[in-house]
Amino acid sequence: MENPGFIVVEGPIGVGKTSLARRLAETFGCELLLEGATDNPFLERFYRNPRAAALQTQLFFLLQRTQQMQELRQGDMFEPVRVADFLMDKDRLFAKLTLDNEELKLYEQVYSHLTIDVPRPDLVIYLQAPVDVLIKRIGKRGISYERNIESEYLKSMCEAYARFFHFYDEAPLLIVNAEGINPVDNESDYQALLEQLALVKSGRHFFNPMPEALCMDMAGENHG
Numbered sequence: 001m002e003n004p005g006f007i008v009v010e011g012p013i014g015v016g017k018t019s020l021a022r023r024l025a026e027t028f029g030c031e032l033l034l035e036g037a038t039d040n041p042f043l044e045r046f047y048r049n050p051r052a053a054a055l056q057t058q059l060f061f062l063l064q065r066t067q068q069m070q071e072l073r074q075g076d077m078f079e080p081v082r083v084a085d086f087l088m089d090k091d092r093l094f095a096k097l098t099l100d101n102e103e104l105k106l107y108e109q110v111y112s113h114l115t116i117d118v119p120r121p122d123l124v125i126y127l128q129a130p131v132d133v134l135i136k137r138i139g140k141r142g143i144s145y146e147r148n149i150e151s152e153y154l155k156s157m158c159e160a161y162a163r164f165f166h167f168y169d170e171a172p173l174l175i176v177n178a179e180g181i182n183p184v185d186n187e188s189d190y191q192a193l194l195e196q197l198a199l200v201k202s203g204r205h206f207f208n209p210m211p212e213a214l215c216m217d218m219a220g221e222n223h224g
Helices: 017-028 043-048 050-074 090-098 101-114 131-141 144-148 151-166 187-199 212-222
Strands: 006-010 031-033 082-084 123-128 173-177 204-207
Touching: 006 017, 017 031, 017 082, 017 123, 017 187, 043 050, 043 144, 050 090, 050 101, 090 101, 090 151, 123 151, 131 144, 131 151, 173 187, 187 204
Parallel strands: 006 082, 006 123, 031 082, 123 173, 173 204
Antiparallel strands: none
């Protein structure tokens, strides 16, 4: 695989973006940027009472992410590869989802000042999965405050992601159906994903792999 440059892995909570970002960083032996949700002191309050803590939560993430992007820009620009589990542009996605009109106006003013000259990725991987799959994966993680996440909020988040990436054209984009695969723990799934990444040079691409169990069932039918 040729030098992929700055890779971003994105998708709704529970889809596996951070785990995949870690594995890609290990593969390329490169710097890893994580959004650090657990560092946000307002996040637990947000999941308990979204309306009361939305602005504080969103502003903390905005400041945290822009600082990371500036450090990336000021760092060694000759480093061949970097991997992140967040796209700076998606910060506004969550703001529009959680803030009221007046809060959003304030947020937009801060956002416009902080995101000047933010580095653009060379490749974006967008992971998708149905809400019921996300709920199961979130449950397995066992993070206490995530138990308060409601399915309606996850549904709204997934729809917002779908709208956002429908119009996204700032970088080459690979949209992955992650419902039935595990590229973190399953080597064949991971190698198949790497093969797809190597093909993405520009534009929009789709990777809709067939779950291994379904492949075995079909193989059995073909030989029956």
